[in-house]
Amino acid sequence: MSSAHKKVIVRRFTGETLPGYLPLAGFTRNRIVDLLDLEGRVISLAINDIKHICYVRDYNLNDAANPERLTRRTFLAKPRTEGLWLRLTFRSGDLLEGLAPIDATLADDLINDIGLQLTPPDVRSNTQRIFVPRTSITDLQLLAVITTPSRRKPLPASSVPSLQEDLFTNLIPPNTRPN
Template sequence: MASTHKKVIVRKLDRDSLSGFVGTHFIADGKVELLNTAGNVVMIELRDIKGVYFVRDFSDSEDLTRKTFTTRPRAEGLWVRLKFRDNDVIEGLMPNDLMQVTADGFLINPPDTRSNTQRIFVPRSALTEMSVLGVIGEKVRRKPDATAQEPLFTE
């Protein structure tokens, strides 16, 4: 399997899930193109999907042991809270880059980086609410106060 094909578990809103592989451009015409473990290509409607979980192994569960951050995240990005149509809530980090936000959905990093789930693609149609909890990044340098500076030259 080429490195451009990633292991995923597609979790549907009806609690059903499918395992397989996706390519780099796995969304086409409002559907996710999945090569299942039997070798068949399956097209799944985005409106039926809760999340596409990019996983390390199929043997482990895609369920997250921790759905929220215990402290403020250290990695850079937008700290977001997503509320799903089934009232499930998850927090994650997404890039602070508008070029990576698509009309179809969002790609987030879950709170527990050591779990089986590495990233999650969440379709917009699966969400009822999305909140930005914080912007994590470089410290913003303050401009020095001009009134506190002693004048060097007099006119």
């Protein structure tokens, strides 16, 4: 197994979960995802059948209901990490919020009709990243654009005019001013 393959749990709309390995990007071709399962076989899955793909730390195969341990699906407050705060509604009607990167890859993936890579609301959970195919989304809302505040740059000392020299010159009568 190459180090480029990461642990994933694929959740289908039927409720079935499939553990396996996928690369972080470029794993779709002709609307098919080739999942390398735990026995080393390649399973071809139609992207229309996939609800989401969770990149996980551990498989948790003894938990049949929620092996990806995606417990919190929305943010409790405004995220602090930079990104696009998105709310997705799936075909099944449930919601998921996440942060997408602020760059052109979001638009590129939507134009190519592949999907979105999101950071989940709780990054300390088992799920580190989520891929959501475009075909599983019925509604996409942009809630906020989270950016880091810009800091004012200090001016160089030489460019700051000195107000101290001219502070009292107007108070001294003109004929008594020193030259």
